Amino acid sequence: MQPVIDLSPKVSDEVRRTTCYMCACRCGINVHMKAGKVVYIEGNRDHPVNKGVLCAKGSAGIMQVNAPSRLRAPLKRVGPRGSGEFEEISWDEALQIATGWLAPIRAKNPEKLAFFTGRDQSQSFTSYWAQNFGTPNYAAHGGFCSVNMAAAGIYTMGGAFWEFGQPDWDHTKLFMLFGVAEDHDSNPIKMGIGKIKARGARVIGVNPIRTGYNAVADDWVGITPGTDGLFILSMIHVLMKAGRIDLDYLARYTNAPVLVNGDPKSPEFGLFLRDDAGKELVIDRATGKLTPFDHPGVRPDLAATHRAGGITHRPVFHQMADLYLDPQYAPEAVAERCGIAASRIRAIASELARVAFDEAFELDREWTDFRGETHKTMTGRPVSFHAMRGISAHANGFQTCRALHVLQILLGTVEVPGGFRFKPPYPKPATAHPKPHCKVTPGAPLDGPHLGFVQGPEDLALKDDGTPARIDKAFTWDNPMSAHGLMHMVISNAHAGDPYKIDTLFMYMANMSWNSSMNTRGVIDMLTDRGDDGEYVIPRIIYSDAYSSEMVAYADLVLPDTTYLERHDCISLLDRPICEADAAADAIRWPVIEPDRDVRGFQSVLCDLGARLGLPGFANEDGSATYADYADYIVNHQRRPGIGPLAGFRGDGTQAGRGDPNPDQLNRYIANGGFFVTHVPDAAAYYKPWNTAYQDWAVGIGLCDKPQPYLFQIYVEPMRRFQRAAEGHGDRQPPDHLRDRIKATMSPLPIWHETDQTGNDGFPVHALTQRPMAMYHSWGSQNAWLRQLHGHNPLYLPTRLMRENDLKDGDWARVTSPHGEITVPVLEMTALNENTVWTWNAIGKRKGAWALEPDAPEATRGFLLNHLIHELLPPKGDGLRWSNSDPITGQAAWFDLKVSIAKTTPPQESLPAFDPIKSPVGTGPKTLRWKVGP
């Protein structure tokens, strides 16, 4: 007899629907509860991001909210920095300490506060706080993550990948992806690949390492790191030479026909010909006359030149032909450097063109463009692309990302059926974003938003004496278009007093003394260094984190945050929303469980701190707090009249986008599954930058206040303005030592340049990290389930390097870079570029952190490549500090690392080994049996 079993057990008492935060993907989750405790987490089927699925991280959230690494109460440092000696204090004392430090700074020198917020999903809020404090020194982590991708996309076409847009998964037939960071965008990319493969569409993966998405790609291109731009420009060469480009698209929707001053003697050389209203001019093919690009009915001419005032003006398209038809970009000329056979470059280019043009299709949807022309159908070009950190974290990453966007544009695949589609609030051109602001007034707010998109030298964040206004030197001649700041330079610059000294370093969710910094040992030394007076060189450090990360030990004051299931958050359209190409959407987190510790959501703490400091926007005239907590802010803050952090259920609860604050808004979100979604009308679904129906819809829901159609900027004129300054024109001039670099790198058309190889002689091997799909930065290792998947990280070597160095699996190797040395275990991998080694990112842990036992494999065999990478390039003998960053955006060039490898005798543990830090939370239990129900 078979046993009788209960086939319908009770699953839960209640399901609470909120938003995941196990990585940056922001999926909807159903949190199953029994007796007030979390028993199971699954994906929310109704959610626009994940549609029910959930990754390993998301399902392991239950082990994150019970993690022994959770901080328990505010901490005040009582031992030396780095010792981990703390005492627990009350929130009142913690906030008094913070106020006592910050109030005098604000009154006298607001710039002495550097506030950087790491993996922050509330940047529109934290930046608002910093702006009202008055410091220019604010940014999140984009500078060491993917600013090249974001900025290149916005400058080129008004958006990039991930949060900005996505492939048209329903129609694409060929999907090509370049070096990806898996959490951008985690589940949607997996879902998309599964979906297109199920219907026979194909995937091409370009990555030195064949894992994950590249493992399932139909074709894998194991490119040499840092040469993606060269590969892309070679495909552009081939496609232009064969005439396999979308001339109609280029003429209508891009600045390819815009006329450029061609006289080297003119001060306007390389700048656009504009009319008195500042509009770019083209030649109208119908009339042959000079006409503003957006004139009703104009048919811009890609070929015609224009002579005026003795100066020949040529369309951008002419310059593209001059540049890209040059034999330097021929497949044969680039093949060796890229590690891709010339015939393969041609085959891939040919296939892109074949699918884009020979498999073109029409959607039977009428639409009207911004010039008033109505089109009966929408033409599909079913080729789509995706890329992320792999191509952006190089010092040539900005131009590489630009090149990829130009490739998409030449094929006519952006914002068309089957191609790449923007997600609201994008498309949004660079000119519709703020410019950076840096004017400091003691006791008053900054003069505007910190971060933005410069249009020329006049927008740089420089003081009157020409020195950098910001501690991270963002928006300076070193890196003029640093749209996300340079978080990786803050500690280094603050320690060096370059450009000036600060008083308080305030950070949130950024493990800067470990895996989030280059030169980890050096950063630890900077954080603990004392001056001649015996005081710390960086006088005060406030840090907020939910967990006992490596950074906690280096703070003087620790503000313990909640876990993601214990807090309010908003994933806002003002910030980095969760929209899909067919819908605007935003979401909340809400406390599905209450903290069992004396911890508070960081954003609520900022509301309190802002009130105590009397910050405009946070304190009322009578000194009382404007917002009781972050939830109060989310509901009641208005950025512009009727526009708040959340777009859904405004006013009487029926209004979307615009409307008065609705006191019941959060309850409406909770009842709706934690999110709000409003769909883009069918006629507005494609051609969004130029589609009248989309523009009107965007105004209607408050994404913008007036229609803002624009041309894709194949030629980025602001870059030319910086070059022009470097050539000696204009009032604001770069320092002489940067002139040549600016001229060489800031080409207004995408180019490829070799990254700075100073010091790399003798280091022939590329070294990379990848993030495992089941881990998010350093956060995963505290998770009892996830660390069983990735508990240590060998260095993977290609077969060639294993043989050359007489290495076998399990042997140890000394890995040396121009900056440092590590000794680590190795493992052979064949599906790998033959001159590249790699490891999983952020698995290595410091003993004592994350509530792990000191002998945890993460701390004994795990390791970081960060020890090999410096935030500065090796000294060039000129006495200058050259940042290891993209010279255009300042993006940290993590993936420019070059190393040498040598077999060595196995040490006791991975080297360098660090002293343990004292854990403020102890270590975890010896056994887990996490069952709540009977």
Added chain:
Amino acid sequence: MTQLPAHTDKKLGLVIDLDTCVGCHACVISCKGWNTENYGAPLSDQDPYGAAPSGTFLNRVHSYEMQPDHGAAQLAHFPKSCLHCEDAPCVTVCPTGASYKRVEDGIVLVNESDCIGCGLCAWACPYGARELDAAEGVMKKCTLCVDRIYNENLAPEDREPACVRTCPAGARHFGDLGDPDSAVSQLVDRRGGMDLMPEQGTRPVNKYLPPRPKDRLHETDVLAPFLAPVAEDPKGFFAWLDKTLEKR
């Protein structure tokens, strides 16, 4: 010795698509979560924050590199759990009758109250699909989420194994492989689904869909439209451009 049923009404099982599995481990952890809270003893973890963390998992993903005769090496992700074999050696070896195969759907289960933790079944399983829980001392294995697939407390669309519901790439499919008209049977037909280690004679119900051939683009190169140059230099290009634009 425990007897297998002569016939099962259904052959419920999984079809796992090795062409789309990206190796993300979503199925592994979703399974761990559901089965820690649900059927039988929780899946425990020993030394979860220490030197040698070791927990019970009913489903694990392995990765294998393959070097074809020609072309680049490949990597396949291979999720593995109980295959609910028709001739399940884990059942016939069980000395207490704790391991059994259900007549109604073919699911192989362990009745934990009869399991003495002797481990014979794990030894008999050629796939290594059973794990003895170190805390409870009973054998754990994939239940095909028997407490989900018929569960009237779940919405009908959720009555599928946790691993299938969560798989982001859609690489896991669930259904009756005994019914030739079922979606999973047809998928197996269409994609050439395979048995794992058929030589073991276990007649697994679960099937694997093989990866499609890879790195074929260069082979189709000559068939693709030739990228015939329209020009060799900018001058020629502009001439082509003028000519092309004239035609519009």
